[in-house]
Amino acid sequence: MNLEKKKRYFETDPEVSKTDANQNNNDFEVYNIKINPKSLKRKPSHFKNKNDGKVLKKKFSGKSPINPEKLEKHSRGEGIDHNNVKHPLHAAKLKKRENKLNYAQKQAARSEILLTEQQGSLVVEEGVKTTSISQKTIKESVDIAAATKIFDLKLDFGPYRAKYSRNGRHLLLGSAKGHLAAFDWVTKKLHCEINVMESIHDISWLHVETMIAAAQKEWLYIYDNTGTELHCIKRLDKILRMEFLPYHFLLATVNEYGFMSWLDISIGEIVSHYNNHLGRTSVMTQNPYNATLCLGNSKGVVSLWSPTVKEPLAKILCHKTPLTAITVDNRGMYMATSGVDRSMKIWDIRNLDGPIQDYRLRSAPVDLQFSQKDMLAVGLGEVVEIYSNCCTQTVDRPYLRHRMAKSINNFKFCPYEDVLGIGTSNGFSSIIVPGSGEPNFDALESNPFQTKKQRKEAEVKALLEKIPAELITLNPFDITEVDVPSMKEQMEAKKKLLYLKPKKIDYTPRYKNKGKTNIARKKIIKDATRKEQIEQAIEAKKHLNLPTDQNIPKQSFGVLNRFVPKPKIKK
Amino acid sequence: MEDIEDTDYVASEHDILVKAISKLDKTQHITEPTRNEPTIDNSEFHLHKRSNELDLSNVVEALEGTAIHVKIGKKLKKIQNKSQVLKKPLEKPQAERIKRAIGYEENKKKIGRWDPVVARARTVDYVSFPIKHVSNKLQSTGEFLSKLKLKSALEKELDEVDPPAEVMEEDEEEQTYPMSYEEMIEHRQHSAKLRAQESYKAAKAKRQSKIKSKKYHRILKKEKLKQQLKEFEDLQKKNPEEALQKLEALEKARALERHTLRHKNTGKWAKNQLIRAKYDKEVRQQIAEQLAVSRSLTHKTQDTESTDDEADNNEAIPDITLSQDPMNPWMLQRSDKSNVDAEFDFGYKKYLKDKMFKRKDNDSESDSNDEDANKMVSEKINSLKESIAKLATSDIEGSAVEEFIVDTNKLNKEIANLKASNNALDKKKKKKSIVATSNWIVEEVGNSIRNDITQEVSSAFENLEDDVANKVEQKLKMLREDIERIGKSEKPFKNTRSKKDTEKDIDNLEYLKLKNQKTKTIIDEELLETNKSKKTEDSDVINSAAKIIETAQHNTQDGVSTDIDPNRFIEVKPKYLNTALSNLDNDNDELDDDQVVPKVNIEEVFEEDDVVASFRQEKEDEAKKDQPTDIDLSLPGWGSWGGKGVKAPKRKRNRFILKAPPKMPRRDENKGDVIIKEYKDPKMAVHKVTDVPFPFTSIKEYEASIRAPIGNTFIPESAHKKLIRPSVITKAGTIIEPMDEEELLLQKNRNFSNNDVLRLLAKK
Known part of the structure; x- marks a missing residue:
């Protein structure tokens, strides 16, 4: 068995960069260059014979070509056809602007060269399955820094819930028996640890790692990173689940009686508060693509909610049985749901279509979670199974499997790390899942190595760029469209x-x-x-080994063919 | 002295006298000025009257007398002819107007020089002021000299350690021109020639495209087709792979053509012809041809598996009654191999067909059919003979048809008889049809005898078959009559016998069937069973496949079911995964991954069908709720009887019931078990744009203009900077002078060539 060493963003590996460069060299593409009068006029004279002590003047051959796929990735869609704008002056201006946007697109594609880190992976010998690799072997074969990411915390206060902060640096633990702890899990430095002397149902980081929300037995409390109670929000009572929407500064909650509320934490106002009439449900997640809430109920229906509309924006009948878990992937493309009927389905949540995949498991999942690179963790009792690439294609077996001696309560993938943190019945355990995290981070978006000053800057900037709650709709690009009816x-x-x-x-x-x-x-x-059926029929025929001697073409006699004896068709 | 005084006196006296006399005349006379002095304002009284103008001719007349005077007179005349009298100056307002117009023109020209400058400044991304960036600060001598400094000691030492790279002076390159003068001229001539040729060709193409003659186009098309074929054959020899590719392309084109409804009777031409067809036979023929072409084009390429059967059926079944009619397009289609669309069949289609039937023999590929045809004829005759023999023997064997046994001798006889006896018209028709349909008539070579034989034979066969059929029918009739007559005791036996007979006969006369039914895929169940010995997995696969085929068959039998329920189709097959079992559930759980999970249906406790049903009901309700309903404004009982069961009159219904707008398709209509709420969010609407701003006239363009973000969180910083740069940049603390005329000389301004903008700004 050969286990590839995981590359972290802070570990520079000269070899990798070299191979990278080589790859880039090999990736040259041939472009068709249009011959225009300019290029006809000047023929570059590359070589000069006058080489006596004078600098060879090489002509600058222009910028290197861009990979069209990458260019397409950064495309913002079709541009303006300035011919359709009648006013010549404005047409000229729009053309100029269009050129600038194209430049932006190209520049974005070019700057991908700066994303040097590569996704980790497990490489095994032939005949060996990746599932057979245990955390122990992983720990033995990775470097020391990475090995520290595998750890177990044995804690006494019952089932724990765990959540990572948005930059993946900080971990929050909350137990049903009131234990609340926040710490920097990389350095293992504890921020605070308190017992709130009440049951904690859910926990959440707010926009910065200095603020924590904890849904306790009665009310919602907000603590700072030293454990000081900042607020007690009595309007939000008996909360079961919480989700923090970072771009809207909203803390979305659902309570025991089915009341949903969105609390704007920047101004301390409840934006919206209504009952969903679904009854008690503790299956909730957010869709990061459009900031809607996905709520699963006991009838197997997933409903999508926004603060402005008091009815679900959409409902999908996913299972015929009560739902146990929902998760939506980072890009908002896929939703995974699981029911009590031990099935797990993948849905195309963007188009509200599906199911794309239908898996039957051997036990009902406790929790589901997508990683940044679309690996799906499935919690089954005390086993976590991680499936990779299970949305677009049907997988046969899990990528990794981790078994513990304690039952799973919830788990989260750590952003920008190949780590899965599992909150269990008696503690917390962190395992390495190679290739699950995004290797390149955008420091302006979320920075794992944020300093205090940077954090403050980012907070201000985020507040300035806060998106109003009204803009939460199914299609986040609604706002760029003209309101045609009105x-x-x-x-x-x-x-x-x-x-x-x-x-x-x-x-x-x-x-x-x-x-x-x-x-x-x-x-x-x-x-x-029809196509499928035909294909299947052909396939079936192959299986049935139908006599193929019919294929032999026979000599044709034209009109006289009627006299040729016919083979009787078996019936 | 006295004299002088006297004359003076006399003169004054005379003046007085004249005055007195003139006073007698009451009219006032303006005395003409005897002398003019240049003054600024002319008195109106001092104007010369035209009448007073000196007429030189008069003077000349006076001078006529002496020879010298004549000369002078002539000179004077000449002078007068040459000279022109100055025109009267224009009226003041007119003069002013002209002056203004000229002034305007001049100024316009003068200001117009600035047009490109202004237009460029308007269209350019940004303008920065002041325009001239000349640093007006001169260095003082001391400052300048201070920069010239020898190296410090440290620098010197450093230089010793690491000598600086010599600054290489780039020698000025002599300018290299891409082309010499001659080359340039040559290039230019060449390009001119090309252009000229292009224009000729364009003109030609234009002219040709305007030709309306159908015949011309038909010929053109034919030629093109021929050319293509030739090229294709060449290609086949040279590069078979490419030829194959081309063939595939052709096939694809054909498939596409099959989709279209061309060559049908729906075109304009066809419709016109249809009208005429009633009266014109030729036109009818044309339409028939057209339809035949369409048939041949839309003829489905046969699957290789079923070719032999179907081909047999299609080719071998002569349709006696139909083949009589030369106007029948379907028959024409059948005979499309031979004469009708020789023009359509000589080309790649033939090749295609050959490919379809996978004929390997070359004879069909070659166009020279003559010899091959001969061969084929002889072959066919042979085979025919054989088949005749077979037929005879089989007939002998089949005892039931004993009465109708016709041995070959008899047959020949009958042929003769029939030839004689059959009425002339029928025969003619048949012959005609044969000529039209037969594949292998080659009269040019001169084997007319053979031809005759074949004709005879075929006609004879047809006759014979007709005969046989007739006889069978007669016999059947007789039998039926017999049956009716004879008692019931004998009935079953005879009946069965007759049935047998007929069956056999029908077997023989199978060709009489009009058309074959749709071929069905048939699956042998026994074969299925034989496969059971294989692995269970395989059997599973096969079972499902068989099921699929069965359903497919079922569908074909039922006919095409157009109504499709997407829910029935988008069923993702559940994939059973070998997940780990937690220790709580099971203790001994180290499963191998390859072990197959038994696909036992788990007793689903929560399985309730009414979950689905209620969800669907909910969806329906939602759809109904959004659907606008008709509004009934009628007052029941007003003007007519009202009450239960009384229908309002039609007029009332039309007038008082407001029809709801048609139902808009919902987003979730075809999505299965998904409900998407259709709503208008007023809070969102506040943020949305409700108007398309000025330069845009379409929503699409406007939306495209706001499609991309410009913030630096979304795009690279450099692009962001470019996008947000203000259109006017002024340097703080500087005086911004107006432009001077030097600006006109700048290349960038002179090169500005957006004429639309120039025109627009000039208009203003």
């Missing part, structure tokens, strides 16, 4: 005015919902199923 209304009203020339406006939206019409969709489905 615009039409306005236009109608204007048309009624006398002596006013109505504007001529083309109402076609930027994105037509192609393939979403009834007929088109049906056709697609029909075609797809």
Whole structure:
């Protein structure tokens, strides 16, 4: 067995960078260059014979080409066709602006070269399964710094819930028996440790690591990193689950009676508070893509909620049994749900479609969690199984399996680390899952090595860029679209005015919902199923070993073919 | 002295006299000025009248007398001819107007020089002021000299340790031109020539594209097709791989063409022809051809597996009644191999067909059919003979048809008989049809005898078959009559016998069937069973496959079911995973991953069907709730009887019931068990744009303009800086002078060439 050493962002490895460079060299692509009059005019004279002590003047051959795939990745969609803008001056200006946006796109693609870190992985010999690798072997084969990330905390106060801060540096533990602890888990430096003398149902970091929210038996409390109680919010009572929406500064909660509330922690106001009429449910997660809340109920329905609408934005019937866990991946593409019926399904949450995958497990999962690189951790009693790449394709076996002697309460992947932190019935354990975390971090977004000053700066900046709660909708790009219905209304009203020339406006939206019409969709489905059926039939025929001698072409006699004896078809 | 005084006196006296006399005349006379003096303002009284103008001719007339005077007179005349009288000055307002106009023009020109400067400044990303960045600060001598300093001791030492790189002076390169003068001229001529040729070609193409003649286009198309074929054949020889690729492309094109409805009778031309077809036979023929073409194009390529059967059926079944009719497009289609669309069949299609049937013999590929045809004829005759023999023997063997046994001799006889006896018209028709349909008539070579034979044989066969069929029918009739007559005791036996007979006959006459039914995939269950001995997995797979096929078959039998329930199809197969069992559940749990999990249906405690049902009900309700309903404004009983069971009259219904707008498709309509709320969020609407601002006229363009973020959290800093740069940048603390005319000379301003903007700004 060969275990690859994990590369951390702080470990510079010259070899890696070398191979990287080589790869880049090999990755050259050939581009078709248009010949324009300019290029005809000047032929570069690369070599000069006058070499006597004078500097060879090489012509600058221009910037290196960009990988079109990367360019496509940073694309913001189709640009303006400035020919459609009648006013020549504005058309010229828009063209200039378009050029700048293209420059931005190219620059973004170019700056990907700065993302030098690579995703970790497990490399095993043939015939050896990755599942057979235990944490012990991993610990033996990684470097010392990484090995410290595997640890166990034996704590006495019952089942623990664990949550990492957004930059992955700090860990918060809260137990059902009131034990609340916050610490820097990398250095193992304790920030605070208190017992609130009440049951803690859920915990959450707020926008910075100096503030902690704990949902206690009665009310919601906010502590600072030294354990001092800052607030007791009595309007939020009997809370079961909490989610912090970092860009909106909202603490979203659901309580025992099904009341959902969004607390704006920057101004200390409850933005929205209503009952979801789903009854008691403790299955909740947020969709990081659009900041909606996903709530699973006992009827197997997942509903999506926003603070402005008092009814679910969408409902999906996922299972026929009560749900046990939901998780949504980082990009908001996939949602994994699991039910009591021991099934686990993957859904296309962006299109509200699915299921994409349907897995049947041998026991009902306790918790599900997607990592930054879309690995899915499944908690089954006292075993955690991690599946990699299980959304787009059907996997056969887990990537990793970790067994403990204590039952799992919840777990979270640590951002920017290949670590999974598991809150268990008697403590906390941290395991390494190679390749689960995002290797490159954006220090302006969330910085694991943040200093105090940086933290303060980031806090101010985040507050300035706070997104209003009203903008939480299913489609986060709603805001970039023109409100066509009300615009039409306005236009109608204007048309009624006398002596006013109505504007001529083309109402076609930027994105037509192609393939979403009834007929088109049906056709697609029909075609797809037919194709599948045909394929399956062919496959089946192969299996059945039907006599293929029919394929032999026979001599044709034209009109006289009728006299050729026919083989009788078996019936 | 006295005299002088006297004359003076006389003169004054005379003046007085004249005055007195003139006073007698009451009109006032303006005395003409005897002398003019240049003054600024002319008195209106001093103007010369035209009448007073000196007419030189008069003077000349007076001078006529002496020879010298004549000369002078001529001179004077000449002078007068040459000279021009100055025109009267213009009226003041007109003169002013002209002056203004000229002034405007001049000024316009003068100011117009600034147009590109202004336009450039308007369109450019940003303008920075002051425009001239000349540092007006001169260095003082001392300052300048202070910079010239020898190296310090440390520097010297450092230089010794690490001598600085010599600053290489780049010698000024002599300018290299890409082309010499001659080359340039040559290049230019070449490009001019190219351009000229291009224009000729364009003109030609334009001219040709305007030709409306159908015939011309038809010929053109044919030529093109031929050319293509030729090229293709060449390619086949040279580069078979590429040829194959091309062939595939052709096949694809054909498939695409099959999708379209071309060559049908739906085009404009076809419709017109259809009208005419009633009266014109030729036109009918044309339409038939067209349809035949369409048939041949839309003819489905056969699967290799089923080719032999279907091909047999398609080719071998002559349709006697239908083949009589030369107008029948379907028959034309059948005979498309031979004559009708020789123009359509000589090309790649033929090749395609060959490919389809996987014929390896080359004879079909070659275009020279003559010899091959001969061969084929002889072969066919042979085979025919054989088959005749077979037929005879089989007939002999089948005792039931004894009465109708026709041995070959008899057959020949009958042929002769039939030839004689059959009525002329029928025969003609048949012959005609044969000529039209047969594949192997080659009259040019001159084997007419063989041809005749084949014709005879085929016609004979057809006749014979007709005969046989007729006889069978007659016999059947007779039998039926017999059955009716004879008592019931004999019935079953005879019946069975007759049935047998008919069956056999029908077997023989199978070709009489019009068309084969759709071929069905049939699965042998026995075969399935044989596979059971294999692994369970395999059997599972097969079972499911068989099921699929069965369902497919079922579908084909039922006919195409257009109504599709997506829920039925998008069923992801559950994947059973070998997950670990926790110790709580099971103690002995070190499972190998390869071990197959038994797919036992777990008794799902929570399985309640009404969960699904209630969800669907909810979805329906939601859809209904959003759906607008008709509004009934009628007052029941107003103007007519009201009450239960009384229907409002139609007029009332039309007038008082407001129709709801048509239902808009919901987002979750086809998504299965998903409900998506359709709502308008007023809080969100506040943030949304409800108007398209000025330069945009379409929503698409506007949305495209705001599609990309400009903040530095989303895009690289350099791009962000570029995007947020203000359009006017002024340097603080400097005087911004107005532009001077030097700006006009700048290259960037002179090169500005956005004419639209220039025109727009000039208009202003």
